[in-house]
Amino acid sequence: xxxxxxxxxxxxxxxxxxxxxxxxxxxxxxxxxxxxxxxxxxxxxxxxxxxxxxxxxxxxxxxxxxxxxxxxxxxxxxxxxxxxxxxxxxxxxxxxxxxxxxxxxxxxxxxxxxxxxxxxxxxxxxxxxxxxxxxxxxxxxxxxxxxxxxxxxxxxxxxxxxxxxxxxxxxxxxxxxxxxxxxxxxxxxxxxxxxxxxxxxxxxxxxxxxxxxxxxxxxxxxxxxxxxxxxxxxxxxxxxxxxxxxxxxxxxxxxxxxxxxxxxxxxxxxxxxxxxxxxxxxxxxxxxxxxxxxxxxxxxxxxxxxxxxxxxxxxxxxxxxxxxxxxxxxxxxxxxxxxxxxxxxxxxxxxxxxxxxxxxxxxxxxxxxxxxxxxxxxxxxxxxxxxxxxx
Numbered sequence: 001x002x003x004x005x006x007x008x009x010x011x012x013x014x015x016x017x018x019x020x021x022x023x024x025x026x027x028x029x030x031x032x033x034x035x036x037x038x039x040x041x042x043x044x045x046x047x048x049x050x051x052x053x054x055x056x057x058x059x060x061x062x063x064x065x066x067x068x069x070x071x072x073x074x075x076x077x078x079x080x081x082x083x084x085x086x087x088x089x090x091x092x093x094x095x096x097x098x099x100x101x102x103x104x105x106x107x108x109x110x111x112x113x114x115x116x117x118x119x120x121x122x123x124x125x126x127x128x129x130x131x132x133x134x135x136x137x138x139x140x141x142x143x144x145x146x147x148x149x150x151x152x153x154x155x156x157x158x159x160x161x162x163x164x165x166x167x168x169x170x171x172x173x174x175x176x177x178x179x180x181x182x183x184x185x186x187x188x189x190x191x192x193x194x195x196x197x198x199x200x201x202x203x204x205x206x207x208x209x210x211x212x213x214x215x216x217x218x219x220x221x222x223x224x225x226x227x228x229x230x231x232x233x234x235x236x237x238x239x240x241x242x243x244x245x246x247x248x249x250x251x252x253x254x255x256x257x258x259x260x261x262x263x264x265x266x267x268x269x270x271x272x273x274x275x276x277x278x279x280x281x282x283x284x285x286x287x288x289x290x291x292x293x294x295x296x297x298x299x300x301x302x303x304x305x306x307x308x309x310x311x312x313x314x315x316x317x318x319x320x321x322x323x324x325x326x327x328x329x330x331x332x333x334x335x336x337x338x339x340x341x342x343x344x345x346x347x348x349x350x351x352x353x354x355x356x357x358x359x360x361x362x363x364x365x366x367x368x369x370x371x372x373x374x375x376x377x378x379x380x381x382x383x384x385x386x387x388x389x390x391x
Contacts, residue, residue, distance in 0.1 A: 043157035045114040045365075047107040048129055048145045048218060051100065051122035052239055053164035053357075057348035058102025059090040059341055062328025063309070064317040065261060071340065072317040074328075076351060087341075097140040098122060098344070104351045107162065109358020112365060114159050117152060119145045122344060125168040126210035131217045146214075150221035160233035160365055161218055163295070166286055167239055169210045170203050176274070176347060180334060183258070183265045193273035200278060208285045211236065215293030229294065233369060235361070236290040237298040238283035242331045242347040244311040245275040251310055263333025263346075264310035275308075287371070287390075298364050299373040299390060304353060306378060309333045313378070325352045325381030356382035363387040 047053045059077050066072040070080060077087045087095045094101040099121035102108075107116045121128060121140055129145040130136030136144030149161070167173075179192035215236060219229060246268035251258045259265035266274070283301040290297035306313040307330035314330075317323040330353035334346040349357060359382055360374035370389060377384040 041157065042113050042115050043159035044117055044153060045107050045110065045112065045159050046117045046149060046153065046161045047105065047120050047164070048149060048161065049120045049164035049214075050124045050168055051120075051344070051348055052167065053106050053162065053237070054094075054099055054118065054120035054122050054124075055091070055102030055105025055108070055354060056100045056122040057332035057341075057345040057350050058100075058104045058354050059087055059345065060332050060350040062317045062323035062350060062352060063263060063333045064323070066318055068319075072319055073322045074317050075341075094121075097142065099140055099142070100344070102351070102354065104354045104358075106354055106357040106361055109355045110362045110365070111359075112159070112362055119148050119152070120164065121145070123168060124165070126165050126214045129163075129165060129214045129217065131221060134213070134217055136217070146217040146221040149218065150225045153222065153227060154225040158222065158227050158232040160235060161222065162235040162237060162298075162361060163211075163214060163218060164237050164239075165214045166207045166211050166282060166289075170200065170207045170282065172239075172282075175199065175278075179267075179270045179274070180265045182270070183254075183267055189267075191267040191269040191273075193270050193277075197273070197277070200281065204281060204285050207282070208289045211286055211289035212293045215289065215295050219294065233365060234295040235298050235364060236286060236293065236295040237361075238286045238300050239279060240300045240304040240331075240349065240353070240357070241275050241279040241302070242304070242308055243271050243274050244306075244308045245272040247272075248306070248312050249310050250312045250314070258310065259334075262310040263335060265334060290371070296364070296369050297371040297390065298360065299371070300357065300360060301373075303356060303360060303374045303376060303385065304330050304349075305376065307331070307353070307356075307376060309347065323352075325355070325383075326379060328352055330356060330382070352382050356385055359383055359385040360387065 061074050061076055064072040064074045070078040077089050078085050090102050091100045101118045105118050107118050124139055127137050128139035131146045132144055175196050182192045251262045279301050283299055287297045309329055309331045315327055332345045332348050332350045364372055372387045373390055375386050
């Protein structure tokens with residue numbers, strides 16, 4: 001039997017929730033009494049989960065190999081007036097603990113009359129979201145996200161809670177890193193897909209269970225804060241593919257320009273496997289979890305089609321071609337740092353990608369509750385996304 005949280009843990013949770021509520025766009029601290037909010041106050045839109053919804057890589061507007069300060073306009077943390085770079089300009093205080101909640105994160109990019117609260121944290125697994133009595137644990141010094149959610153929405157109107165979870169439970173980052181290492185080996189190079197396929201198949205059932213448990217605890221937290229099922233929208237979303245298939249890669253021939261120039265150091269077979277098999281498999285499992293967990297499902301697996309890292313229909317920004325949502329990649333390329341941000345930003349939606357996901361969520365919440373797939377419009381920016389019902 002799980003023991004109840006200690007007094008210190010409860011105090012930590014309360015303090016963190018107070019800080020989160022104080023940073024909700026357009027609002028101050030929540031009422032301690034739990035009284036009903038003013039009628040004119042916009043409802044809350046809350047995000048919980050991992051890096052794909054926290055806003056990781058939102059610092060970057062496309063990708064560039066320019067060495068100048070500001071990286072041809074792609075580095076949003078660069079301040080030309082002072083000649084300095086400060087990631088806090090994009091991630092705020094969340095940069096200090098690595099949660100990296102960006103100013104263009106999905107819930108901040110919606111065009112809805114809501115107040116936004118982003119509780120997600122880069123690197124989070126389902127354990128970082130669950131309630132403490134169900135195995136939830138502090139992550140990066142912050143209490144469980146479901147616990148924070150419970151405290152933050154007490155006495156507040158809630159429009160929707162959107163969840164992104166499962167990628168870290170699967171070990172997605174480690175799988176992709178192993179694929180890149182295979183490409184970089186000087187001898188005996190071979191694709192990672194044959195070995196990784198089996199690992200993914202073994203782990204997917206646990207990912208489904210973790211996602212269901214996460215949705216259950218989010219609903220429990222809301223009920224404890226006075227929000228019964230059906231009084232808000234609960235959305236579980238999948239992940240966009242960060243990589244194109246081999247037929248659409250901008251750097252043919254499996255040469256090292258995929259690393260040195262493109263930031264996509266992967267074999268053709270691994271590119272196609274990640275795009276055609278891995279991402280759809282994760283999406284299918286999450287769709288099942290949404291159905292079992294009583295949530296709507298938002299399929300984002302093809303939302304970045306043609307805008308992935310190294311996609312042939314995109315280009316890097318340079319001094320003659322500034323970054324643009326119509327021509328730039330929507331995913332941060334793989335980087336080891338070296339003056340170009342942090343390694344953990346690699347293969348995450350950049351500012352254009354996050355704005356596109358914000359448009360997808362806007363469309364989802366403007367439609368009646370249901371399961372949908374979001375796609376982009378070829379040649380258009382992140383504001384021109386399309387939503388269609390899932391069959």
